[in-house]
Amino acid sequence: MSMNRRALLAAATAAPLLPRLASAQTRWQMATAYPEANFHTRNIQSFLADLNTAGIGVQLHANAALLPQGQIKRGVQTGQVQLGEILLSAYGNEDAFLEVDSIPALVSNYADAKRLSDLAKPYVEARLNRQGISLLYMTPWPPGGFYSNAPLASLESLRGTKFRTFNVMTNRFATLIGASPTLVQQAELPQAFATGVVNAMATSAQTGVDTQAWDYCRVFTPVGFTFTRNAIMVQKRAFDALPAATQAAIRAAAAAAETRGWRMSEEATASTEATLRQRGLTIGQATPELMEGMRRISAQMTEEWISRTGEDGQKLIAAYRA
Structure with missing residues (x-):
């Protein structure tokens, strides 16, 4: 058989496979609750560009x-979307x-936040795996502070105060300080403040910029409240x-995104506080009394x-404190 004839036969044999190959490369869907200008979302866009290079x-x-924050994890589990980003503590x-x-x-700087995140990662991976989800990477929000209409x-x-909460822990914090906790998702913050549903909260300067906090608050007081993490996950x-x-x-793209995300978070801390100041918010200085209260509550x-997490929680905190 000549070379040309073999080539023609090979092409004829391969041709029927092409539609099936194309259909196997179905375009994946990803859901996140955060706006496109948010550094988390910009990091995801770079991550997805790397995935596209890899053929996804x-x-x-x-x-x-597509999905609100509270439905994204379930959406990944059921295959409604293949990829999703969640605020871990919201679950x-x-x-x-x-x-x-x-x-x-609990942590006061990025180095400690990264150490805690790395120590917690195997526990988080095991829990998500049991639910049909594979963890790809985690990145932190900039450290939180208090938004109020008067200095603290x-x-x-x-x-x-009517204190905005977004997870169980912020709800408990509000209760311990004698505030009235009210669950409000990020996208609903401007309306919640405008209608008096809430009048104070603890969150990052990034969230303040995302929701234009200068329209509804006067003072932002950084206290290193938390370094909460977002998790990017894929249906297993x-x-x-x-x-x-x-x-x-x-996996390689995810590792690069995690490193990049931590750097972007640190950069966002200074830039978003500067934006709040430029837009008219007073950047308050935390008093010794305020920080002593934070340590006591912590x-x-x-x-x-x-006490709620048992042996795993004991092991993690012991390892972090070691």
């Missing part, structure tokens, strides 16, 4: 356009272990169906968290 095309649905009702980064003032001399200044079934080389490429909430 992903359509990103940002700003809760504390399912598993208290996911709340460790929401213990106020101490935590006592927040007593009686969809991931396991990929060739080994593609899986490895995705100690109590850490012990409560350990």
Whole structure:
């Protein structure tokens, strides 16, 4: 048989396979609750560009356009989307272990936050794996502070406020300081403040910029409240169906995204506080009384968290404190 004839036969044999090959490369979907300008979302866009290079095309649905925050994890589990980003601590009702980064003032800087994140990672991976989800990477929000309409001399200044919460731990914090906790998702913050549903909160300067906090608050007081983490995850079934080389490429892209995300978070701390100041918010200075109150609440909430998480929680905190 001539070379040309063999080539023609090979092409004829391969031709019927092309539609099936194309259909096997179905475009993945990803959901996140955060706007496109947010550094988390910008980091995801770079991550997805790397995935595209590896042969995985992903359509990103940002700003809760496809799924609200509370439905994204379930969406990944069921295959409604293959990829999703969640605030880990928002799922504390399912598993208290996911709340460790929401213990106020447990960590005070990025180095400690990264150490805690690395120590907690195997526990988080095991929990998600049992639910059909594979963890790809985690990145932190910039450290949180208090948003209020008057300077804060101490935590006592927040007593009686309608305090916005976004997870179990912020709800507990509000209760301990004598405030009235009210669950409000990020996208609903401007309306909640405008209508008087809430009048104070603790969150990052990044969230303040995302929601234009200058329209509804006057003072931002950085206190290193928490370094809560977002987790980017993939449906395990969809991931396991990929060739080994593609899986490895995705893992490599995820590792790069995690490193990049931590750097972007640090950079966002200064830039977003500067934006708040430029837009008219007063950047308050935390008083010694305010920080002493934070340490006191932190100690109590850490012990409560350990009591809820049992042996795993004890091991993690012991390793972190070692």
